[in-house]
Amino acid sequence: MKKLLFALLFLVSAVLWAQQPPAQINGPYAQEIISRFGAVETLQSKFTQEKHLTLLAEPVPSKGTFAFSKKGARLRWEYTEPFQNGFLMDGDKTYRLEKGVKKEVKGVMSHHVASQMLVWLTFDLKTLAETYDISFFEGGVTLTPKNNDNRLLDKITVWFAKDNPQALSEIRLDENGGDYTLLKFSDTQINQPLPKDAFL
């Protein structure tokens, strides 16, 4: 009987635990993350990207760098291998980078993608909470789009860097249908002066 009660209790606890609402950003842990990442003024890092797509015969790795400046809401995301391209976001303007040369793009979608990247990379939890349901796990966060209409991503998983409380170590973007992209960051420098030509 005790075993049965214990099993029942365990089941109820499991169900209750499973039914807990996603962690809210007004919780102490979320607030600590907001204040930690909110203090980031500049950010630069290297990254590797692995695309696992049905369109690709096998996963393809890419490499690149990115730089961010909170002042002016600037972000430079640039691949160095296998192609040299990327984008640069400067306030409300978005540019495409082709072999280091920037060209303004007017499409809403490009700007949308760039804006999303800015929010993910800087881990702006307040903005993320507007469009994603947020649930924390040890060492990271899972973001699930609130709106099901035309959503591109199934979920986004973010891992914090163990050696740097203000940096991310990985982001996994899960698309509908099983495709996913894995971004890994290294040599992340927080609040260090950025090269003068970082956004030129």
Place this chain on the structure above:
Amino acid sequence: MKTIFLPRKTLCLCAVLACAAVCGALLTRVKPQETVHAMIPAAVREKVELFEHSPLNKKIFAVVRADTAEKAAKAATALRQELTDANLVRAPFTPRPDFALELFYALPPRFTEQDALASKQILSPEYVSQKMRENYEHLLSMEGLLLKPLIAADPLGLTGMMTYKLAALGAGTGLDFKDGFLSSSDGKTLIALYDGTGEDSFKRAEDFSRRFNAIAARLGDNIQAFYLGGLRYTAENISVIRADLWRVTILALAALAAVFFIFLRRKSALLIYLLPFVILPPAALVTYAVFGEISGITLGFGSVVAGLSADYSIYLFFALQKGQRSAQETVRLLKKHLLCNFMTSALCFAALFCSSIELFKQIAVFSVTGLTCALLLALYVFPPFWTNTDEAVSVPVFPVSPLPKKWAVGAACAALVFGAWGVTHTNFSGDIEDLNSTSAAFKTQKAIFDEAFSQAANDNALVFVKGSSVENALENNEHASAFFPAPLAAGGVVPSAKQRAENAGRWKAFWTANRTQYARLLIEEESAKLGLNPSAFAPFWQQLKNPAPDAFDFTQIYNPAVQLSNGAFAVVNVVPNTAEYEASAKRAGAVFVSGAGLKKELLAGVRGEAVKIVFLSIVFNFLAVLLVFRNARETLLCFIPVVLAGGFTFGCFWAFGVKVNLFVLVFLPLLTGLGIDYGIFQVMKFRSAKGDRIIYPPAALWTAAFSTLAGFGVLAFAKHGVLFIMGLSSFLGICGAILAAQFVLPALLENKKCVR
């Protein structure tokens, strides 16, 4: 000829008043209509109507201006949200992430011969190699998140053909379009285009204005938000006309009271002031019965008719006061003069009726009906009331001396030179905008709007292709397209059903098994080189073989078909504003409309109407007066006040920098009518036997002039551009005519020895 007055004068007057009251009661059920079309010459009316059906014309333009581009973007987005939430506007079209995919699936029914030719060219190993490499590069970038479905469905980039077709809709507008807003070059002014959610009624215009302004006020400091468009014009115009009607009526009543106390001073003379109340309701009803509608401006013209119609009674009143004759005898003596006056006025309005401007026809019918009523009252109802000697009150005497001959000739010459200079230097405007009356705030806001939009408006024109139905108009548009340097863009995006079937057949015929196999070979070869999975392109092969149904509704982005007031339809295309396109439109039987061209045509149309109306009114009047006087000299002399008053008026327009709109046209025949009336008065006086001249006292002419000024000239105090110009013209014209009739004409009459 014996004049028989209606028996039982009081009872008769009561019957007249009762009739007027019934007409007035019926009139309260009539709702005045305001359309710019009614004010436009027929030659350009169609173009004006078509222009109003331009894709942008029915839109509500919500403009946001801030001191920074960021603030402007934020405010414009907030405004869009609030306007949509409040159901003031329809939610604007915003492309979904899969919009490009929808475009690709929409291609087969829009697959033209040019597209087939272009597709042939892209089926080359070089192109496919380059395109597949681009696809691969995109897939590896972050944009790949968005582009992946499109790359799988359209690895060859055929969607580009659809984006080209869409881009051609606004080709050459040169406007920056970002996040659903048209942006000025500095990004500080953003304009959003919305469709309204209801009818364009005055009530809705007022409600929209109130609610929009409340939302705009909440947007924050240093942010200016306003809206433009038909709804705004409705709100601005009608409120101005309403305010004007009150202002003008009060001023007219005050001025008429002054005229009474200065000139008339008898209780029975108050009958003259009954005239507006008695004649205007039937005049309005007759006009409504003839046209099926009546304009607010026509009703506003009531003050003019009231002023004119009083003249017959005034002349009779003074004749009865001065002549010491019986009513019948006085009316007999004056009847010819009054009929002549009526005839000249009626002929002037007949000239106005010959105009192609609908509103002028209304005014003509309204005025002639009113004047007829006034004449009948003056001849058959009022005189018995003015023979009561017990009521005698001293009437002021105006010892008016005409100018000496030399002075009169000098004054006439000066007026002619002044007028000639004025006519050639006055600022005439054919701008429809000048027919609208708007507030100072509106003008400032319009300037902000024009700053961002004017270049686009100048560089582009509209081509309208008409048809009996939407399908017919679309088909005609497709036929017309062949005449233009480049295909008309509307047909590329919204083809007719016939064309869609033809295009879909072309798509199937193009993607033969052999050609599809060849494309497959090229794609698979490149996929192998790049490491792409060839089986992922299954949606593409499916679309080549069995195209998806044409499901996307492009009219939510751009609806090229518009319904015209005559029930026909037209397809609207935006084209470059060049002579080549204009000539092409002419060859294709389409209507080419550019903003600048329309202004020019309108001005030319207005000038043509002016010449026609003035010419006809002068010819009609000359012939009529000649018929009465049977003397060419006297007939010509009757025109002296007209010519000098015209010179004086146009000279003043120039001297005071008055911008003259097309409604000065109404004034020209009126000036002819009024001036001739004063001329006839003086000539009749000089033709009369010495003993009978007493029935033509100068006070009668002054009173007639001042009462017309009181009724008509007060329109110069109106804010509405149309009423203002009519009022100012008449004020100056009447002043010029009365001065010429009193001081110049008598000198010339003596000189010509017209006195009998």
